[in-house]
Amino acid sequence: MQALDLPAEQIAAAVGARPFILLALMVISAVGALLGLVVVARLAERHARALWGRGVRAFAALAAHPATRRLSARFPAVARQLRELSAAEYLVIHLGLGLALSAAALVFVALAEGVNGGESIVHIDLALARALHASSSRAGVAALRAVTHLGSGAVLTVVALVVAAALIWRRRRVLAVGWLIALAGGGLLNLALKALFARPRPAFADPHAVAEGWSFPSGHAMGTFITFGMLSYLGVLFVRTLRARLAILALALAWTVAMGFSRMYLGVHYLSDVLAGFAAGTVWLAACISGIEVARRRPSGAGERPLPT
Template identity: 30%
Template sequence: MTRFLAARLSPGGELGLHLTAGVVMLVVGVTAFAEIADAVGEGDDIARYDEHVSQWFYQHAFEPLTTFMLGITHLHGIPAMCVLSSLLGLWFWRKGAPYWLLATAIAVPGGMLLNVLLKHVYQRARPAFEEPFLTLATYSFPSGHTAAATLFYGLLASYVVTTSSNWRVRCAAMLGAALMVALVALSRVYLGAHFVSDVLAAMAESAAWLAVCITSVSTLRRRRHARKDQ
């Protein structure tokens, strides 16, 4: 048992610390998403809180904040995120990081597809207002913009954290990613496109999917390197 635990917490090896961290992140993400989804489906207090927050933001909206939030949300729509993800993949290719390129190709498109499937599973209506800032025909839960931002910035931060030896750079990358995801989530709630629970569920869902993708690619890389060393 001690040997097994030591192997799971070892920074090296095919099934070491990276796998343990990935599994923990996956479990936490899935559990958080399930709790939020259950609360929304059962109409618990979170549903009333969602409505209250949405109405508060709608009633207190003002310029130039509204224009700024529209800019943030449009920069993280499907077309923009496809461009950003392609540029990130190209950057990984030019840097000679094929495994990170593979992670990008799997994580972002796969996570966005997963989000669409979840929308059709839960079929939650979006917040309703007399004069909405945005009119969208798709379902609300979970937030696609927030999911895409979590995947993109989470992947970028993961790369920096695993490749940089400077702890200040690592902290800056994690903080920057968290702030960008929070800003995108806030823009969706502020503009009345989503409820708070929609964006929180998107973060949890995407964190879980990102854990699967990065852990799988990392395990593949370690396994191939181990075979070469034999």
């Protein structure tokens, strides 16, 4: 196993010796993956339009059938919910979020098992952490301390309250409640996961920064992912053009990656801590957005703007 781990450790040490090239590669990879998903979704949408058109016509014919009308009269609540469904809502939103939730959960479980079992990821963590620490500069440490400060609990709390107040002022109560639940629940989930795995933080003789608590998963990475993921979701709700939506998503993703990198550069988290924070954040974010979308379409959510397509 150690012989197989050696190349990965060498690669980790090599990229860690060039930290800001590593940061650029991380951002480019994340944004590139996002754009790739958008392209695939757009291509799939073109081919799916014909099939969906047939499905809509079949659904309309079924709804007009006398038997369906009798059932609708007997179960009005179910009939009302069925009339409100659309392809974009269920196929794109809920199934897409479900896929993201499942994939992220698998990634988190794999990382957790690797960390607990002392597998390859642990050796890669150590090699990368040592290389980043050895190649750090005074200017780099100062810059990334400023970045990491913006992902602290105090700053994210201020952001949470400001956005919640803006949503309440705009009478978007469902969104405001969902926003607060997403951020507060994400913080509590992170604390629970840290206590569950109880992984010590990296240790150096001359640390660039000192952080309290356990290391796995990264609270800054997870909190920033959830916060900017929710901000992106709100941006998509209120912005109409595809170009503007992509810009919002790309900027949020780039900032989130930079936040995770800052925790590794300062030596307070391992690579797997940051990746686990992103994975756990994805699970929680997907669950929250799906729940908000369901709540916004209930009768009590009347007046909330539907998700634009």
